[in-house]
Every structure is written in C-alpha cells, then in structure tokens.
Amino acid sequence: MRRYLTPFLFLSPATLLILLFFFTPVVATILLSFTDLSTTTFKNPSWVGLKNYQDLLADPFLKKIFLNTVKYVALTLAFNVGMGLLLALLTSLVPERYGDPFRALWLLPRILPPVVYVFIWQGLLAEAPMGLVSDILGVSKNWLVAAPWTVVILANGFVGASFGMLIFTSAIRSISRELFYAAAVDGATTWQTIRRVVLPMLAWPILFVTAYQTLSLLTSFEYILLLTDGGPGFYTTEVWSLRAYHLALSNYFGNVEFGLGAAMAAVLVVIGVVVSLFYLKIFNFKALVTEPKIEIY
C-alpha cells in the first residue's frame, strides 16, 4: 500500500488541477451535448439523448467544415512547426548578437492583441493604394477575399511559428558545444550535423510542439473569426470550432443552441485525444521517456 501512496501524494496536486480544469469541463460538455439547452429552453432543458449528434450528422455542411478543419490544422501546423524549426536553426547558427534580435522580432505578433494584429493584416491586404501587398504585386485586389486560405494560414502561422522557435531554440542551445565540434571532426557538413545530430536530439520538443499546436489549432478560431468570420462566401473558411461558436454563441437566428455546440465540442475532444495517441505512437513515446532521476519511497 505504502508503495503506491507516496507516488500518489506526489501526483495529487497535478491530478487535482487536471480534474478541476480539464476533466470537469469535458464531462460538463458531454453532459450538455445530450440536452436541448438553448436560449428558448433555458429555463427547463430536457434530455434528448443522441439527437444533437444526429442533427450534426444530418448537417449538409458537416463534410465541408470537417475538410476545412483538416486543411486548416494540417497546413497551419506544417507552417508553424517547419517555420519554427527553420527559424530556430537559422538563428542558432548565426552569432547571438544577430540571432537574438531576429527572434525578438518574430515574437512581436504574439505580443500584439489579436484585434490589432488582424487589423494590420487587413490593412496590408486591402486594395491599392492602401494595401501594401497590392502595391508590391501591382495588382489591386482585396487579397483577403482573393486568397482567404493563404491569409488565414499565414496569419496564424506567423504567430504560431514563434512558439516552436522558442522551444526549439532552447533545445538546440542545451546541446553541448562539444557535440557540434565532434560532428565537425567526424567529417559532417553543417547540413549533415543538423540532419544527423540536431534533429534526432529534437525529437521530444518536436513531438511536444506538434501535439500542442495540433490541439490548440483544433480549438482556436479567433484569427479566422476576426479575419473572415468563416467567409468569404458560404463557409469558405469555416472550421469546426468556429462553427461550434457560431451555433452555440452567435446563432444567426438569435437562438443560441448550447446543446448542439456542446456536441460539436465533444467531437473535438475525441479527435484531440485520438490525434494525441497517434503522435505518441509515431514518435515512439516509450523510447523518449526516461527513468526518473530521483527515486521516491
């Protein structure tokens, strides 16, 4: 018994927090998804079983929204992780006095309030003579309407890349200098050192950033909301979480359907868990886990 008690005690604060802030909302969401709670039924909601899920499946736009979500998450993720890695490598290879300011520059969009950030994008993408992009390309267009997906992915990506950049930079810095020297003496070019020494040693941070970003992208919609609000046109850039938001919190008809929104959110939770398990498997999680550094009794 004692054997299990100490580890349990050590883990209990974290467990409590997880229960409180992760598990409770999930359970509440799932419970909510089995009710018909909405503005009209707010006083006395009733159990409706799987009706919300049936409605979801019956939604003719479900497939489009699902594919939009996959596209949004996959492309933004690729940009985020790839760009983060590239920035971390590039700024680590140049002397610190150049690398540090460059990295700081990339953090700016993260510090800006989203509304201001999106405002800047809209300004840049407007028609000539206001829009810088139109001026440079020499084609006057509202680029946000002309290429909504590119804009959505880049706007998200420029903010998101700085996260990976920070994590990867600190991971690269923690690699001993002698390891780079050893690779050079062994005959490795810079590229071979990156590919054969640095990247394999970044497996854990890459897994972490990929998993974390996938989950936050699945549930984030604030930049899409502010940029295109799911448009232009009919559901062009509407993603799952934005749809849930529209249904649950800003329904066109003024009737906010909490139950249906909760069902959509519950599906996201399931997708998130499945994706996480998938990542752990392809990154061979067991091999990355090390023995505890101190033993507890």
Add this chain to the structure above:
Amino acid sequence: MKRGIPVRLEGLSKRFGKVEAVKRLDLEIGAGELVAFLGPSGCGKTTTLLMIAGIYRPTTGAVYFGDRRVDHLHPRDRDVGMVFQSYALYPHLTLFENIAFPLRLKRVPDAEVKERVQKTADLLGIGHILERKPAQVSGGQQQRAALARALVKEPQVLLLDEPLSNLDAQIRLSARAEIRRLQRDLGVTAILVTHDQAEALAMADRVAVFSMGELQQYDTPEVLYHRPKNTFVAGFVGSPPMNLIEGTFTGDGFRAGELRIPIPGAPTGKGWLGVRPEHLALGEGGHPARVLVVEPLGREVLVVAEVAGVRLQVLLPEGERPEMGSEVGIVFPEPKELHFFDETGRRIGPE
C-alpha cells in the same frame, strides 16, 4: 594503419575579444610522437587543440600537417581524430552507430563499416556492448567508445582533450597505459591535453608546459623535472611541487631572512632557490626546523616544516616519521640537486 605525420605550429595565436587565449605559439611534433599539453585550467590548451582540429580559425599563424598547410581547411579535410573531455558521444545513437558515424559520413560500404567498427571496438574491449546507448554504459566505456570513434577512420593525427579526467583514479591508471600502447602500436601522432602533471610525465614523449596562453617549456619529462626553465615549470611539474624560496644569492650561498645556505659556486643577486621535497632530508647538523604538518602518503611521508621563517615541504622515505611540533634538522642536498632562478623566475643554474 598508416603512420602519423609531423605537426608544426608556427606563430599560432587566438584571440577571443580582449582575451588572448594563445600567444604566438611555435611547436613541432614528430611523426608518431605523443606530446602532452600541460598547464592549469584556462591556459589555452583546448583552444590550441581546437585550432589544430580546425574548429577554431587561428587569429594569426599557421598549422602544418607534414608539408601541407591546413589552417584554412575544414576539420573533415584534415584527417584528425579527436576525443573530447565530455566524450561528446551522440546520445541518440548506439555505441556502434557512434563509432560508425565518421565512416557513414564518408559513405563507406555497410560491410566495411561493420568490420572496421567491430575491429576497433574489440581493440578497445567494448566489442560486446555496441548495441547500447551511451547513457547505458559506464564512464570508462564511454571514454573507450569516444576513442574508438576517433580511431576508426585511421587518422594521421589524434587529439585527446583531457580524456582521462572524468575517470575514477583506478581506471585512469590502466587507461593511461592503454592509450599509450594503442598510440605506439598505431604509430599515430598524438597530442594529449591534461592539467595533471603526473599523467603528462607518465604518458608523453615530450611535454609542452603552458601558462596563460604562453608556452613555458617544451622538453622530455626528464628535462622538465631536472632542469625546469623557470619557476612556473618548477612549481607545476613534480608532486609535491618544488620548494621555491625567495632571497638573495651571494656567490657562495643563498640567504632568505635568517636562513643561510652555503652553496659553492652560487650566482649573485636577488632570485629564487628551488629544491624538490624529495631532495631534502632530516638529520643531525641540519638547519633547525619545527614540524608543522605530517601527512602520510602511503609509501612516503610528507612533512611541512618551518626553517627560520621559511616553510618547506620535505618528502621522507617510508619509516621516517617525526612528531608534529617536534624540532628537527633539515639537510639541503648537493648543489647539483638545487635550482637557481633569477628575480624574473628564469633559470640561471646550475648548468
């Protein structure tokens, strides 16, 4: 394997901002020789080694391997193997892949890689643990794996940066002998960096003693011990270190405060008298001294005694063991066992 080549350093210096880590170094290392770079921490040994390896570009000067000038070449074009102080094994690779790494980069065929890695690993006694990761083997085994990785490409020059300093005292002694034997067998030119004078004296054909980025003396261990060029080398080489007494030479002796030592044929002027602890003895008619510390070292006994205000270390053979606080007589040796240095610390005798 092929024989090593001579290495020559000409006016080599390296500056990091304001710090001049290595100052105008001239040094020649013969083919197949093992030379030790000896000096206290921070004196520029590693920096010199990294310039030879090609990691650092010299601020001035040249590096020659044989007749070939190499200081502008990338490390991979220099044909050197190097063992780092931390061993710098790739943590994500097995010992096999660690040792194979230089061969893989050269696109050596698989079968040959396998054969060469196994042969080198067997030579170093780690052939049976090649499938393990570095974190799963002992420090001594990591050190051998690092050495195997340096040797597997059969380099002409082998660079060793404090390869033994992270080992237990016991393994260290056997590793000394083993590195020396391997280096002789392979005939590779080797440079061993160390701050341990005993290691340098035991392993090297010649020792280069450094202090603050400057070469102090470059000689065989015997010459370093018997004829140190200056007070720094005198104090650094030998353990326990040489006693250095500041005073005045009077032509027929040496004077330091109340202490007067008659030395026929002594020089004149201010300077330092050096005498090794093992050349001092206790006996009747010696200079009256008081024993301050008695430290048994196993086979010998180290005594710290005070003679007329001067503290001296005396190394006594087994069996002799004065009481702490007792009065003894200290006997100075023949003049040929003494060392004379001038005011600036430069050796002036005896010839």
